[in-house]
Amino acid sequence: MYEVVVSGDRHEHAGVKTDLVYPNLQACLVAESEMRQLWADSYNTTVKLNPSPESMKWMQTQMTRGTCIPTKG
Known part of the structure; x- marks a missing residue:
């Protein structure tokens, strides 16, 4: 099994x-990619608002x- 771990700001050491x-890894990577795209969409919308x-x-x-x-399941 695989788990998505999110890091904090650059001063934080642990996820x-x-x-x-x-x-499986493929499913996890797809979810990771979707999360990054959602963030990018939000960021781009914010930029348009000046x-x-x-x-x-x-x-x-x-x-x-x-x-x-990878995690133990």
Whole structure:
């Protein structure tokens, strides 16, 4: 089994468990890709709204940094 683990900000060393568990690596990678695309869509929508520089800086810190990790099932 594989689980998506999301890292925190650059000062955080440990990943955050998401409880998103997949039966194989391919399924996990597809889910990871979909999560990144959803974030990119949200980010691009925000850019079109011409937000303040502070808002954009905050938005950039929210980027999903997920990765698939093998887990014991």
